[in-house]
């Protein structure tokens with residue numbers, strides 16, 4: 001069974017988001033602008049800080065990945081809020097050069 005986590009790979013995000021949205025989304029995630037509100041296998045909802053704050057939602061249904069964002073710019077492509085939301089669910093990589 002496919003879960004949303006399996007779906008939200010870097011490749012998927014790069015395919016679905018315009019390059020600028022990907023870059024801006026990665027920056028927003030890195031700066032901790034994302035607050036996850038709900039998360040389960042098939043559904044992800046988060047607030048992304050900004051002016052104004054936006055609410056992004058990703059859902060995995062029978063017909064594939066669906067998304068929406070209150071910014072209104074997520075028709076057809078992912079906006080940077082959605083990219084940030086997806087990236088915020090990735091495990092944080094811990095540098096292994098701590099010695």
Ligand SMILES: [Zn+2]
Nearest residue numbers: 069071079081
């Ligand atoms: Zn948005």
